[in-house]
Amino acid sequence: MIRKRLMLAAVIALLVAAYFLSGAHQVLTLDTLQAEQARFQAWLAAKPLTVAGGFFLAYVAITAVSLPGATLMTVLGGALFGFGWGLLLISFASALGATLAALIARTLARAPLERRFARQLERINAGIEREGAFYLFTLRLIPLFPFFVINLVMGLTRMRLWTFYWVSQVGMLPGTAVYVNAGRELGQLESLSGILSPTLIGSFALIGLFPWLARGLVAIGRRRQLAKRFARPSRFEHDVVVIGGGSAGLVASYIAAAVRAKVALVEREQLGGDCLHTGCVPSKALIRAARVASEIREAPRYGVSAGEPEVDFAAVMGHVHRAIREVEPHDSRERYEGLGVTVIAGDAVLEDPWRVRVRGDAGERVLTTRHVIIASGAQPKVPGLPGIDKIEVLTSDNLWQLETLPERLVVLGGGAIGCELGQSFTRLGSHVDLVEMGSQLLPREDEEVAAELLGRLEESLVVHLATRALRVVVDENGGHALEVERSDTTGKSVVERLSFDRLLVAVGRQANVAGMGLEALGVDIDADGTLRVDESLQSVLPNVWACGDVAGPYQLTHAGAHQAWHATVNALFGEFKRFQVSYRALPAVTFTDPEVARVGLNEREAREKRVEYEVTRYALEELDRAIAEGETRGFIKVLTVPGKDRILGATIVGQGAGEMLAEFTLAMTRHIGLNKLLSTIHPYPTHSEAVKATAGVWKNAHKPERLLGWLARYFAWRRGGDGNEERGS
Structure with missing residues (x-):
């Protein structure tokens, strides 16, 4: 691939050199075109197809290689072929040439740039995928932006070439028409700047701004369409209705109540959701009991003999349910009602974007609300294996x-x-x-x-x-x-x-999306079964949002809480500012023995995303605290930008990995590099020292060897030597 890029670069360099050495850049001037206009017309009359075809190919070539002269070629096209045929030829030639220019830029530079600036380009490409056509169309409408620059820059993104082509074809049409029309008056032109007067440039700028204004008008139109379809209420009982009382729904309700919005929380079962009743809390209680049994079996290696542990499974489950009961008040109805949340027990169905019908033991009622936040969670998947329906x-x-x-x-x-x-x-x-x-x-x-x-x-x-x-x-x-x-x-x-x-x-979980009336309202479901939302967690309906397991892509309690903040703030204050949810520093822990904890990229993901990285590895068998406790299994692996201390991701395997991960998560969130982690005092002996030790491994691999060589000579000179004495080991 590198050889192909070098060959393409060489060919382009030869074409550019030939263009300037042949003097073509001196021929393509306004004076030359005006002087040779009669000859051009004679050529066209004698050989129309040859002239038209040659003109088309020349235009495509000049545009593809980003050579100067496309503007004058456009004017010449108007003078030669008239407005209609000139516009037709140049419109297709310019769009084709622009697409080739984008393809050349993509071939030569996109891969190296993506490796070097993967994290920055990831968000740009996400925006291009979402609104790239709209953005390109706007740029094409404003001649203040040089088209060849747009070609090259957009070629470095992941916009589909077909999208780039047709948007360019349409977007460049107004500007092309102006220049082609000016070509009809070639003899009257004194300079190319005369084509675009300040008034005309202002007009183009307004045309270019129109799509941005249109976006706001479209949003207003969408709301009006909804109002026509569903009869929007004249007033609302609530600012937000949250559907689902799991971790995401509770956080959303808490935030809305904290800013004094009127919020209702609808939950059909128990507040706390999976995390409290069937997930995080009970599983960690069970894991703790199991670990105690394992520690008793392994006690002899510490000089303590306790024999085989007797496991009373009923008592173990009693411990599990006791943990649930002790955490339960944190997520109780009484607590949230005390915070100002109206808690309603029942099943919620969206009748329209502003009305939520709730059916419960207390009867049926309809809530009117400005916004709906869906946090209905997920449930375990059960594969359809033959015979599985015959067992529990x-x-x-x-x-x-x-x-x-x-x-x-x-x-x-x-x-x-x-x-x-x-x-x-x-x-x-x-x-x-x-x-x-x-x-x-x-x-x-x-x-x-x-x-x-x-x-x-x-x-x-x-x-x-x-x-x-x-x-x-x-x-x-x-x-x-x-x-x-x-x-x-x-x-x-x-x-x-x-x-x-x-x-x-335990083969995964599927989002709870059925039975809420979403399909009838046109709310999209992704291929993985989650609700389709944008980066602000807004659905296709402008006042319906989603967070937590039902929205994906990470079915983690803290991910749901992270999303809930964004969904709630964007719902309540999105007219003024919206916040896009980011998962760049989202931590995750698997609570096995050894624990597996990660934040950011690992090597597998870095390779998939073609991110260049450097690996620093520290074995926990070198950590004094781990040696003292006899728990030396595992390691820390940190990915950084090559040659720099900026952290791309960290993976920890070992005892207490989840606790150690917090320091790397903070570092990534606050853009703290390994150098600063190394300079932070850590208590001895602790597991957290492994974080500092990992930073030390990175620092040792990036020692300034030349400077250290000079220092060695300096100290030798201070000791009375000549600075060239042999250094001892």
Whole structure:
């Protein structure tokens, strides 16, 4: 690819050199065109097709290579062919040449620039994908912007060439018409500046500004169309109605109430959502109990013998439910009503963009609201395997109702939930088979991260990678088994049965979008089942917003809270300023042993996005606190901009990884580099020192060797030597 780029650059350089060495740039002047106008007309009369074709190709070539002269060629086209044919020829030639110029810029420079400035270009390309045609059309309408510059700059983005072509074809038409028309009066022109008077430039500027004004008019039009379709209320009971009382809905309600907006929160089950009742809180309580059992088994390596732990599973689940009850007041109805939120129990259905019908035990009522924020969450996916409907499947929703510990548990899914729960149950005493269709656990993480976790899991449970679940069947003992398929070492397909008492499915979650009347209102659903929203979390309806699991792309409690702030502030104050949600420094933790924590890019994502990076790695076996506690498994891996200390992402595998990650998250959020982390005092001995040690590894790899050489000579001179004495080791 590099050779092709070099060859293309050489060809363009030769064309440019030929253009100037041949004197073509001196021929394409207004005086020359005026003097040779009669000869041009004679050529056209003698050989119309040859002249028209040659003119077209010459125009395309000049525009494609971004040579000066396109403006004069446009004027000449008007003089030769008249307004109609001239406009037709030049319109297509200019658009084609501009597209070739964009393609040349893209071929020569886009890949290197994307590697060097990936993070900056990512947002630009996102904007181009969303509104690139609109933006390009506006630029084309204003002749104040040199078209060749627009060609080159837009070529460096990820705009589709077909979009670039047709927008250029339409957008350049008014300006082209002005110059072609001026060509008809070629003999009267004194200079090209006479074509565009201040008045005409002002007119073009107004034309160019019109699309921006049109955007506001379109927004007004959309609201009026909604009003015509649905009969907009004359007044509203609420500023915001939030549908869903999980983490995202609670945060949205809290923020709206804090700024004194009138807000209603509708929840059909319990406030707190999945995180409190079936997710974060109960799973961490279970993980803690399982870890205690594991620590008792491993106590002899610290000189303490306690024997095999006796696990009372009912008591373990009692601990889990006690944790839920103790956290529950933080998310209670009483607390939020005390904050000024109207909490309503029931099912919510949007009758129109401003009316929400709520059906509950207290009857039915209709709420009118200026804005609706949908935070309805998600639920576990259950694959449609043959035979699976014949058993009661465990998921992260109903798992917490278990009363007895399964003797044999099969976990389907090797993501975060499957790994966390699979390890916990095997530590509590279950025999666990974990089945993952992919080639590694935690498919979003780097291979070495997944391999570190796999090594730990395989000490206590059986992991089946690259294994596909086929069906649920009755086994030879009258129980049930999961039939799976994998390839053996020779590549031959092998089918086997994994018997189980209970089957736990952890293959992902699907957004709760059904039953709220969204489809009837035209609210779009993405391919992954989440509601389609823009970067401000607004749906296709201007007053309907979404946040949390129902909006994706990250189904994490803190991601939902992050989105809830943006959705609420944009809903209430979007007329003045909107905030685009960013996930650049979004942390995520898998609470296995060892923990896996990450913020920003890992190597897998950096390669996919073609981001250039440098890796700094620190093994936790070198950390004094880890050595003292006998927990040396794991490492820290930081990605930085090559040659700089700016952090692109950090991954930590090890005990307390989630806690250590906070420092890297803060650094990325506040644009703090590794140099400043290195200069920060950390208490000794702590796990947090690993962050500073990682920064030290980076610093050591970027020592100013030349300066250090001069310092060595300086100190040798101070000691009385000549500065060239051999340095000791």
